[in-house]
Amino acid sequence: MGNQGAGDQSRVLSQAPEQSPVPSTRAESCPQHQSRVLPMSRHQQQQKLSSSDHNGVSVIQSQPHSSSLQQVPKLVPANPSAPGGKALAPSKMKKSQADKDSDEYRQRRERNNLAVKKSRQRSKQKAMDTQQRVNELKEENERLEAKIKLLSKELSVLKDLFLEHAHNLADNVQPPNVDGTSPAAGAPNTQ
Amino acid sequence: MGNQGAGDQSRVLSQAPEQSPVPSTRAESCPQHQSRVLPMSRHQQQQKLSSSDHNGVSVIQSQPHSSSLQQVPKLVPANPSAPGGKALAPSKMKKSQADKDSDEYRQRRERNNLAVKKSRQRSKQKAMDTQQRVNELKEENERLEAKIKLLSKELSVLKDLFLEHAHNLADNVQPPNVDGTSPAAGAPNTQ
DNA sequence: GCCCATTGCGCAATGG
DNA sequence: CCCATTGCGCAATGGG
Secondary structure: OOOOOOOOOOOOOOOOOOOOOOOOOOOOOOOOOOOOOOOOOOOOOOOOOOOOOOOEEEEEEEOOHHHHOOOOOOOOOOOOOOOOOOOOOOOOOHHHHHHHHOHHHHHHHHHHHHHHHHHHHHHHHHHHHHHHHHHHHHHHHHHHHHHHHHHHHHHHHHHHHHHHHHHHHHHHHOOOOOOOOOOOOOOOOOO | OOOOOOOOOOOOOOOOOOOOOOOOOOOOOOOOOOOOOOOOOOOOOOOOOOOOOOOEEEEEEEOOHHHHOOOOOOOOOOOOOOOOOOOOOOOOOHHHHHHHHOHHHHHHHHHHHHHHHHHHHHHHHHHHHHHHHHHHHHHHHHHHHHHHHHHHHHHHHHHHHHHHHHHHHHHHHOOOOOOOOOOOOOOOOOO
16 A cells, blocks of 8 residues: 555556645655665675575655654654654655665665564574474473373282271171271272 | 665755665655555455554665566566666666555555564464473373372372281181291292 | 564475 | 465664
């Protein structure tokens, strides 16, 4: 959605009502610029790991409302427009073009691109780690379940043994007594 | 990297060596086009969830080598250039511009953008689910550990009881018999 | 104020 | 041909 252009000189086709809720600042001109050699300063490693370099992309950016908000130019090519109010003259705008050609701008972009690449790589790694953690935990879980099973079995065996023993006592120690008045060896608690 | 421009009509500033390792296909003109209202056909829901709509971005695309490979135009605005060989005349190129303005192209882009948004949303969701899974498994683990602890304790208590009982037997059932010839009530297996 | 990190977004290539 | 996924660059924004 974000796309909107002011100086569209052709191709109006069917729609294009030029709605633009923010009629303010708009870029008109649109030279090609680019072709930057990119000094690759900074860390200058130019890893180029996942290099595809598939396409040459030129991006023409118009700072519409962002500038109208009179914010700081941030990374964007020092937006000298937006004098204070909003919606400046729809004339000269090749200015921003120059900004994009600026050495500084390209450097900033380059650095940001690296940062982005790094960030994404980390993000992906983190995701993989999390998945790995899931697998580990699942394994651990199975181990624990098995142990529980074992312990339970052991416990039941021991209890049975106990019971049996009690019976033996009842049978051997007090064989004559059959009326059930025997205090011990009652219904064994199966707990 | 990829960026390069040919038809910059003004503003050359300092650098701009116009290197271009791929002298082939290049876009020159650079109208603003855009302002596309985007019919939002297809599903036309226009969720606009994370809407920022921060900027209007025009992208001028040159299909350098990809076209030289004489591949199918894919999504790119039907690249009629690349007759067969490579590196075509650096002249007319407003053609591709028209392609980008094409209704079809915009529709394809729009659909792709939606697909991308959807895909990313799912991806993010999946990541969150995985994280959630980790938490659940961790909890489950604790539960199991606790259970193991409990069972172990129970088992040890039972064993002690067993032992004690055996002692009692030895002491009460056969107090007179001290020579150890008694068959029963030997050393209880501690197992 | 600058820098890096993160995030949303659009484009294009590619896989299914 | 369509959609899904992925790599990438841009810009906005957050935190130091």
